[in-house]
Amino acid sequence: MEITVKESTMVSPTEDTPKTSLWLPNMDLVMTAYHISTVYFYKPNGSSNFFDAKLLKEALSKILVPFYPVAGRIGYDEKGRLEIVCNEKGVLFTEAETTSVMDDFVQDFTDGSKVPQLVPKIDYSGGISSYPLLALQVTTFKCGGISLGVSVQHNLANGPAALHFINSWAEMARGLSPSIAPILDHSLLRARDPPTPIFRHVKALKQKANENSKDTKYSTYTILTAHIWHCATKARDLSKDQELKLTIPIDGRNRLSPPLPPGYFGNVIFFAVLFALAGDLQSEPFTDTLKRIQEILKEMNDEYLKSGVDYIEKTPDIKTITRGPQTMRCRTLVSIAGCGCPSAMQILDGVVLSL
Numbered sequence: 001m002e003i004t005v006k007e008s009t010m011v012s013p014t015e016d017t018p019k020t021s022l023w024l025p026n027m028d029l030v031m032t033a034y035h036i037s038t039v040y041f042y043k044p045n046g047s048s049n050f051f052d053a054k055l056l057k058e059a060l061s062k063i064l065v066p067f068y069p070v071a072g073r074i075g076y077d078e079k080g081r082l083e084i085v086c087n088e089k090g091v092l093f094t095e096a097e098t099t100s101v102m103d104d105f106v107q108d109f110t111d112g113s114k115v116p117q118l119v120p121k122i123d124y125s126g127g128i129s130s131y132p133l134l135a136l137q138v139t140t141f142k143c144g145g146i147s148l149g150v151s152v153q154h155n156l157a158n159g160p161a162a163l164h165f166i167n168s169w170a171e172m173a174r175g176l177s178p179s180i181a182p183i184l185d186h187s188l189l190r191a192r193d194p195p196t197p198i199f200r201h202v203k204a205l206k207q208k209a210n211e212n213s214k215d216t217k218y219s220t221y222t223i224l225t226a227h228i229w230h231c232a233t234k235a236r237d238l239s240k241d242q243e244l245k246l247t248i249p250i251d252g253r254n255r256l257s258p259p260l261p262p263g264y265f266g267n268v269i270f271f272a273v274l275f276a277l278a279g280d281l282q283s284e285p286f287t288d289t290l291k292r293i294q295e296i297l298k299e300m301n302d303e304y305l306k307s308g309v310d311y312i313e314k315t316p317d318i319k320t321i322t323r324g325p326q327t328m329r330c331r332t333l334v335s336i337a338g339c340g341c342p343s344a345m346q347i348l349d350g351v352v353l354s355l
Contacts, residue, residue: 001104002098003118003139005094005096006096008094008120009093010089010091011064011091011093012090012091013065014061014062019087021085021086022186025186025189025190025266026313027309029312029318030322031158031267033074033082033153033154033155034153036151036159036162037149037151038162039149039150041102041105041147042145044143044144050144050146051138051140053138056093056169059169059172060169060172063172063178067165067168069184070091070133070156071088071091073130073131073133074128074156075129091133091134091135091136092136094136094138095137095138096140097141098140098142100141101143101145102146103143105147118137118149119151120137122151133152134165135151136151150162157265157267158266158267158268160251161265164182164265180262183263185264188261189266189268191310191312195311197308197310218290222297223290227286229244229246230282236278240278242277243276244275244278244281246274246275247271248271249271252268255300255301255302272296272299
């Protein structure tokens with residue numbers, strides 16, 4: 001596939017915004033300092049202003065006023081802690097075109113090797129304060145279809161927060177006011193004073209199956225996660241004593257008490273973790289695996305999540321628990337609940353595909 005870049009520009013807020021630094025809570029700090037990329041595909045709808053670049057950039061500059069940290073850069077405070085420097089340096093917006101047709105990408109996604117070309121390239125060579133926190137690429141296909149490549153710096157936002165921004169941008173492009181205003185008060189996720197972690201958040205205890213209960217109802221997500229864990233273990237043909245790790249990202253917004261406001265903008269992803277030996281997982285009844293997953297999800301309540309924030313606060317070197325390859329040392333499966341999207345969506349460098 002050949003991509004021709006027509007124009008790349010930095011889009012800044014259309015109005016003056018606060019020149020300040022945004023404190024990052026612990027849940028943002030433990031995210032790896034790189035961009036998460038997602039590509040959305042849209043079929044042509046016959047509209048004359050379908051993904052009009054001028055309209056999109058105008059709407060982008062307007063939505064960056066309430067979402068002004070998105071136009072900033074990552075920096076360090078006087079203690080060396082990461083923060084967002086709100087300096088209006090802008091968001092990268094790239095217009096591109098290709099002679100390929102969109103159906104080559106969205107039919108079955110068997111070959112994802114070309115999809116990264118639909119996302120703007122981030123130049124990290126200038127250091128952590130040099131690159132934009134958000135980069136966008138609108139690519140027009142020969143068939144008239146459009147892809148929107150989105151790269152979001154992970155310390156700024158996770159999936160729900162990024163979608164909040166994209167949806168608000170879309171509303172602005174349609175001439176509407178954002179339905180949910182961003183909440184930039186990160187003190188809502190500040191550790192307690194003093195920090196009081198009471199659970200074992202890193203070396204999680206291996207779960208034991210509960211007694212059979214005919215009255216238990218399992219969600220579709222729990223059933224599919226258990227099924228995929230069984231199938232993946234069998235397909236890998238692992239030794240019986242191989243330790244397995246199931247990681248389940250949990251959006252803590254509505255699990256905290258009180259729940260965070262709908263527009264809270266930042267990372268609120270906690271991780272439920274299960275360990276098992278390959279032999280045990282393959283030999284145990286399917287209902288026992290369901291119980292393992294159900295119980296760990298029930299444990300992710302307000303007290304557990306606040307304890308997790310406190311645990312991070314008391315960790316001397318946060319780099320030791322920053323999420324990345326060093327925290328995935330055993331055979332790991334990540335299970336993520338899907339979300340609605342346009343015609344199709346692909347998350348790069350991940351394991352999730354949602355159609």
